[in-house]
Amino acid sequence: MSLDEDKLKKFGFIERGPKDAINIDPLQTGGILTEDARKALLEWGDGYSICDFCGGVLDLIKKPPVNEFVHEALPEFIGTDEVRLTHGARESKFVVMHSIGKPGDTVVLDGLAHYSSYVAAQRADLEIEKVESSGNPEYSIDPEDYGQAIEKVASQGKPPALALLTYPDGNYGNLADAKKVADICHEYDVPLLLNCAYSVGRMPIDAKKLGADFIAASGHKSMASSGPIGLLGVQEEYADTVLRKSPTHKKKEIELLGCTSRGAGLMTMIASFPQVVERTKHWEEEIANARWFSEKVEKLGLIQVGQKPHNHDLMFFETPPFYEISKTAKKGRYFLYKELKKRNIHGIKGGLTKYFKLSTYQVGRDNLSYVVDSFEEIIDKYTEE
Numbered sequence: 001m002s003l004d005e006d007k008l009k010k011f012g013f014i015e016r017g018p019k020d021a022i023n024i025d026p027l028q029t030g031g032i033l034t035e036d037a038r039k040a041l042l043e044w045g046d047g048y049s050i051c052d053f054c055g056g057v058l059d060l061i062k063k064p065p066v067n068e069f070v071h072e073a074l075p076e077f078i079g080t081d082e083v084r085l086t087h088g089a090r091e092s093k094f095v096v097m098h099s100i101g102k103p104g105d106t107v108v109l110d111g112l113a114h115y116s117s118y119v120a121a122q123r124a125d126l127e128i129e130k131v132e133s134s135g136n137p138e139y140s141i142d143p144e145d146y147g148q149a150i151e152k153v154a155s156q157g158k159p160p161a162l163a164l165l166t167y168p169d170g171n172y173g174n175l176a177d178a179k180k181v182a183d184i185c186h187e188y189d190v191p192l193l194l195n196c197a198y199s200v201g202r203m204p205i206d207a208k209k210l211g212a213d214f215i216a217a218s219g220h221k222s223m224a225s226s227g228p229i230g231l232l233g234v235q236e237e238y239a240d241t242v243l244r245k246s247p248t249h250k251k252k253e254i255e256l257l258g259c260t261s262r263g264a265g266l267m268t269m270i271a272s273f274p275q276v277v278e279r280t281k282h283w284e285e286e287i288a289n290a291r292w293f294s295e296k297v298e299k300l301g302l303i304q305v306g307q308k309p310h311n312h313d314l315m316f317f318e319t320p321p322f323y324e325i326s327k328t329a330k331k332g333r334y335f336l337y338k339e340l341k342k343r344n345i346h347g348i349k350g351g352l353t354k355y356f357k358l359s360t361y362q363v364g365r366d367n368l369s370y371v372v373d374s375f376e377e378i379i380d381k382y383t384e385e
């Protein structure tokens, strides 16, 4: 097959439609770049740009201060003895599972775990034991159930190699009692990995205080970074195992394949970091905004499920008023997406009317108020028709 000019025409620069919209997509609100990160993206966008300064280990680069960032600032920020860059939370989870578990071992996952936790375990050839949530409406995770799951696995021959808690989960934004889960896991000598894809960079996280042995974080999701980039936090006890070096290439850490996120991902994360640190100090305001929003839209007939009052910007709503409208609206179940698009609101998946999740993170009270008013206007418009 030859790539003729006509075929090539569809490639090249492509504009991104919704980039200036009010964004309430949980995947995106925490990853929007700061102005400094936007500048860094252009400055460092060339593939291996950072490697001009590398003496063989990316995270030891002194100038720009990657070494200080990775080995001093980040460990202090998340409360782990060691931090490494990865390509995302899923890669961090895989690294831990692959180095701590042996094929055939079991990992205990919370019932709200993201699919990437499952595929990471499957790629590492681990069996999975689930700690179920309480189901509708709270979907809470009972820490005691970790003890039962560990005992169940142990009774079948070998205790689990690892436990994982999604903190918060990506569907309901629930924050389980991580400290209690950690304490219970440690009673059985099972290390705990916290999946903080939706927390590190949004809210204060201190792995030591929470008792976590490992942290997986996501730069493109929650640290105002251009992906793919994530963090892996490891406590000292496990550092030699997880960060072991290649016998043939002595400087290279095997699980990281020697080198991970470089150039734009890393330099945007560094550029945003001062603002990211600052914003975590204002987490209480974010919780207040989320609760305010939830209360307002519940008055319109939406129902927030998950923890209540809520403790995170990610929220899941059942939305009967929109569902009723979708049954008769001309555009069917796409009516809501189209109405929101007209109002410059982005982030609720096209076709969803029965329920959806959204995020209020960094959206601000004025824009949230506009979203509430828009929901009301849309409901009124179709109910009056």
Ligand SMILES: Cc1ncc(COP(=O)(O)O)c(C=O)c1O
Pocket: 027, 087, 088, 089, 090, 091, 114, 116, 166, 168, 169, 170, 195, 197, 198, 217, 218, 219, 220, 221, 229, 230
């Ligand atoms: C709870 C949760 N964890 C992990 C991930 C994956 O994050 P990453 O893209 O950094 O691998 C997601 C992505 O949606 C998620 O929702």
